[in-house]
Amino acid sequence: MSKIRLGIVGYGNVGRGVECAIKQNDDMELVAIFTRRNIETIKTSTAGVKVYNIEEAENHIQNIDVMMLCGGSATDLMVQTPHFAALYNCIDSFDTHAKIPEYFTIVDEIAKKSNKISIISTGWDPGLFSLMRVLGMACLPKGCDYTFWGKGVSQGHSDAIRRITGVKYAVQYTIPVDSAVEEVRKGNNPILTTRQKHIRECFVVAEPNADLNLIEHTIKIMPNYFSDYDTIVHFISEEEFKNQHTKMPHGGFVFRTGTTGNDNKNQQRMEFSLQLDSNPEFTAGVMVAYARAAHHLYLKGEAGAKTVFDVPIGMLVTDSMTELRAKML
Amino acid sequence: MSKIRLGIVGYGNVGRGVECAIKQNDDMELVAIFTRRNIETIKTSTAGVKVYNIEEAENHIQNIDVMMLCGGSATDLMVQTPHFAALYNCIDSFDTHAKIPEYFTIVDEIAKKSNKISIISTGWDPGLFSLMRVLGMACLPKGCDYTFWGKGVSQGHSDAIRRITGVKYAVQYTIPVDSAVEEVRKGNNPILTTRQKHIRECFVVAEPNADLNLIEHTIKIMPNYFSDYDTIVHFISEEEFKNQHTKMPHGGFVFRTGTTGNDNKNQQRMEFSLQLDSNPEFTAGVMVAYARAAHHLYLKGEAGAKTVFDVPIGMLVTDSMTELRAKML
Numbered sequence: 001m002s003k004i005r006l007g008i009v010g011y012g013n014v015g016r017g018v019e020c021a022i023k024q025n026d027d028m029e030l031v032a033i034f035t036r037r038n039i040e041t042i043k044t045s046t047a048g049v050k051v052y053n054i055e056e057a058e059n060h061i062q063n064i065d066v067m068m069l070c071g072g073s074a075t076d077l078m079v080q081t082p083h084f085a086a087l088y089n090c091i092d093s094f095d096t097h098a099k100i101p102e103y104f105t106i107v108d109e110i111a112k113k114s115n116k117i118s119i120i121s122t123g124w125d126p127g128l129f130s131l132m133r134v135l136g137m138a139c140l141p142k143g144c145d146y147t148f149w150g151k152g153v154s155q156g157h158s159d160a161i162r163r164i165t166g167v168k169y170a171v172q173y174t175i176p177v178d179s180a181v182e183e184v185r186k187g188n189n190p191i192l193t194t195r196q197k198h199i200r201e202c203f204v205v206a207e208p209n210a211d212l213n214l215i216e217h218t219i220k221i222m223p224n225y226f227s228d229y230d231t232i233v234h235f236i237s238e239e240e241f242k243n244q245h246t247k248m249p250h251g252g253f254v255f256r257t258g259t260t261g262n263d264n265k266n267q268q269r270m271e272f273s274l275q276l277d278s279n280p281e282f283t284a285g286v287m288v289a290y291a292r293a294a295h296h297l298y299l300k301g302e303a304g305a306k307t308v309f310d311v312p313i314g315m316l317v318t319d320s321m322t323e324l325r326a327k328m329l
Numbered sequence: 330m331s332k333i334r335l336g337i338v339g340y341g342n343v344g345r346g347v348e349c350a351i352k353q354n355d356d357m358e359l360v361a362i363f364t365r366r367n368i369e370t371i372k373t374s375t376a377g378v379k380v381y382n383i384e385e386a387e388n389h390i391q392n393i394d395v396m397m398l399c400g401g402s403a404t405d406l407m408v409q410t411p412h413f414a415a416l417y418n419c420i421d422s423f424d425t426h427a428k429i430p431e432y433f434t435i436v437d438e439i440a441k442k443s444n445k446i447s448i449i450s451t452g453w454d455p456g457l458f459s460l461m462r463v464l465g466m467a468c469l470p471k472g473c474d475y476t477f478w479g480k481g482v483s484q485g486h487s488d489a490i491r492r493i494t495g496v497k498y499a500v501q502y503t504i505p506v507d508s509a510v511e512e513v514r515k516g517n518n519p520i521l522t523t524r525q526k527h528i529r530e531c532f533v534v535a536e537p538n539a540d541l542n543l544i545e546h547t548i549k550i551m552p553n554y555f556s557d558y559d560t561i562v563h564f565i566s567e568e569e570f571k572n573q574h575t576k577m578p579h580g581g582f583v584f585r586t587g588t589t590g591n592d593n594k595n596q597q598r599m600e601f602s603l604q605l606d607s608n609p610e611f612t613a614g615v616m617v618a619y620a621r622a623a624h625h626l627y628l629k630g631e632a633g634a635k636t637v638f639d640v641p642i643g644m645l646v647t648d649s650m651t652e653l654r655a656k657m658l
Contacts, residue, residue: 020590024470045591101655126658128464128599131642133657135457138618138645139611141353260614261349262374266606268614270457277595282468285589285597289467307643309653313460314638316467324638326430328462329455 003029004295006288007064007088009057009080011035011042013248014093015070017284019046025288027318031063058087065298066091066291070284078103085110085118085305089294091287093123100126108305115303122290122308123283124274125149129254131308132272136256140268143258146184148176148197152250152279160225161202164218166210169238171245175199176253187257187267194228201232205241250279289316332358333624335617336393336417338386338409340364340371342577343422344399346613348375354617356647360392387416394627395420395620399613407432414439414447414634418623420616422452429455437634444632451619451637452612453603454478458583460637461601465585469597472587475513477505477526481579481608489554490531493547495539498567500574504528505582516586516596523557530561534570579608618645 006022008015011033022030023046030046034054042051052060057067067088071077073096084090085107094103100121111118121127129147136145154174161170180197183190190196202219206212216233219226236245256270276282290308293315297306314321319328333356337344340362351359352375361379363386364371371380381389386396396417400406402425413419414436423432429450440447450456458476465474483503490499509526512519519525531548535541545562548555565574580603589595605611619637622644626635643650648657 017589024589097658100658101651104654121658128468130658131464134642134646134653135460137657138621138642139457139614141614260346260353260607260610266610267604268606268611269602269604271600271602271604273598273600275596275598275600277597278589281589281595282597285468285470292467307650307654307658309643309650309658310641312639312641313463313467314636317463321636321638322430324463325433325636328466329426329429329450329459329636329638 003027004292005029005031005063005065006291007032007034007057007060007067008070009034009054009067009084010070010072010076011037011044011051012070012072013280014284014287015068016045017278017281018068018070018287019044019049020281021284021288022046024285025292025318027292028288032060057084061087064088065295068287068291070287081107081118081120082110085116086114087116089116089291089298090118091122091291091294092118092120093127093283093287094121095123095126097126104305104307112304117294117298117302117304117306119290119294119306119308119311122287124286125252127283127286127308128274129252129272132254132270133256134309136254136258136270139270140256140258140260142260142264143256143268144189146192146255146257147252148181148184148255149252150174150176150198150250152252152276153248157200157202157225160222161204161219164215166207166215167204168207169205169241171203171241173201173203175201181253184255184257185269185271187269189257195230198229199232200226200229201234203234203236203241203245205238206235247277248279249277250282251275292316292318332356333621334358334360334392334394335620336361336363336386336389336396337399338363338383338396338413339399339401339405340366340373340380341399341401342609343613343616344397345374346607346610347397347399347616348373348378349610350613350617351375353614354621354647356621357617361389386413390416393417394624397616397620399616410436410447410449411439414445415443416445418445418620418627419447420451420620420623421447421449422456422612422616423450424452424455426455433634433636441633446623446627446631446633446635448619448623448635448637448640451616453615454581456612456615456637457603458581458601461583461599462585463638465583465587465599468599469585469587469589471589471593472585472597473518475521475584475586476581477510477513477584478581479503479505479527479579481581481605482577486529486531486554489551490533490548493544495536495544496533497536498534498570500532500570502530502532504530510582513584513586514598514600516598518586524559527558528561529555529558530563532563532565532570532574534567535564576606577608578606579611580604621645621647
């Protein structure tokens with residue numbers, strides 16, 4: 001059987017993760033990378049793959065089955081996905097939760113016209129964590145769900161610190177509060193404030209002669225980002241930063257706790273967790289699995305925007321349903 | 330909107346669990362219970378629900394949207410499901426893993442002829458655990474998966490002990506070996522023998538004057554059930570048994586650990602776990618969620634046998650996909 005031919009749009013951390021993930025899937029091949037950067041400067045890790053300017057992406061319709069949109073949600077995807085959904089089956093990891101309904105509507109209309117499939121907001125949250133929240137609600141309707149994130153790097157929070165005067169480098173880790181996780185795990189259904197759920201720990205490299213007290217204060221009172229949290233700020237050397245804080249770990253937990261039975265006294269708990277050395281590479285792995293599903297849905301004649309809620313899990317792997325029933329059920 | 334009308338075939342632990350689960354779902358109602366027992370002796374917990382002899386089940390086609398088949402896999406379902414799949418949309422929790430392909434083929438042929446849906450082998454293993462194994466394989470193709478069961482009661486093992494001469498009551502708990510779970514959680518991909526994964530702990534009430542040493546020896550050397558495990562046998566009083574060992578807790582873990590990246594050095598871990606006070610009531614909750622999906626698939630004009638691999642997760646709940654995208658993604 002011929003391989004599923006993928007293209008990558010946007011060659012940052014997620015794009016490079018997709019490139020790696022494709023190598024782990026024998027039924028797929030990477031045929032092209034599209035970037036806004038100077039293509040002369042790009043070094044890929046895949047032998048023979050061509051790199052093009054993003055403007056040329058529309059000239060490859062005959063050679064690409066699914067386009068992996070690896071840009072950021074804040075600016076790239078709102079523009080890129082509508083453009084590419086008119087030409088290709090697409091996968092993205094759009095993660096601005098509040099804008100998902102609007103984004104879906106736009107992409108759905110375009111993909112239905114082009115008779116292509118776009119699976120939006122894949123990855124792990126939104127994505128796998130969303131699946132787990134719905135599965136929990138389905139199986140334990142009389143219950144509560146809780147999502148904790150971390151320990152992991154939040155790019156948005158790290159960026160916010162870096163914009164403060166006197167900050168040279170910074171990284172922010174979101175850390176679930178252990179005691180809160182334990183209360184949930186015990187089925188106590190605690191009511192948790194923002195502060196009770198997560199800690200924010202920041203590692204900052206300051207410019208020479210910067211006012212450290214002022215930086216720390218500026219971080220801690222920053223609305224939305226830090227003021228509602230217990231925030232810890234460490235000032236460290238550039239060397240320590242480069243040795244210990246340049247990876248992108250992440251993870252988290254989704255809990256559903258509920259009760260069943262005639263007297264609703266039996267406690268039942270579902271727990272899903274991720275512990276990831278590399279957030280972008282795992283996100284990429286999920287995206288690639290959904291690319292397989294997008295290709296199958298397209299071959300079945302379906303069209304329009306989809307989410308993880310629409311796609312049968314058995315469609316994410318190479319095995320047929322017959323093989324899955326025999327081996328995995 | 331009218332409610333989904335369910336019937337229950339087999340009124341044991343799972344059947345009673347389904348009855349409770351239906352009460353937690355506002356879009357459903359229980360309309361009839363079918364049993365092989367004397368219907369005069371049956372006390373239901375649902376006001377107004379009718380109890381019938383199982384022979385009458387074929388006379389209710391106009392009143393029941395989905396039939397919940399709550400019999401055991403060993404003898405009941407192999408006979409009942411083909412019979413009912415010819416008449417009704419059906420849900421079962423058939424769990425004889427080795428016979429699933431054959432069972433699926435039989436049910437699929439019948440359900441396609443009757444233009445009904447049968448979702449087989451729902452519950453948590455097979456069922457949710459199967460979903461997690463496939464999801465793990467999809468997202469981390471270069472990895473290993475591990476399933477641990479327990480701590481929980483194994484009915485099959487408890488029954489095996491009860492068949493030994495001199496045993497009055499018995500219950501067997503399957504317990505994951507903590508150190509093995511921890512090795513897996515660390516991503517060490519251990520190669521584990523049967524003995525290294527689970528312990529079997531048995532609580533036995535002996536008949537007066539029974540030979541306790543002989544009972545213990547007979548348990549420990551029993552092939553398939555106990556001889557490959559470290560087995561612990563406790564003899565306890567009837568009073569202790571009735572106070573402490575009549576519940577049906579269960580649970581377990583599904584792990585997928587894998588590596589990603591150019592040098593395959595980044596460790597990634599997915600973990601799903603259940604901790605259940607009542608195994609049959611949770612199984613029932615999963616079955617009822619899939620009953621909703623079966624009804625929707627039937628209304629869409631689909632027919633045949635399905636498994637958890639075929640059903641989109643968003644179809645398991647009352648919320649529309651639009652609502653799910655807004656609230657849960």
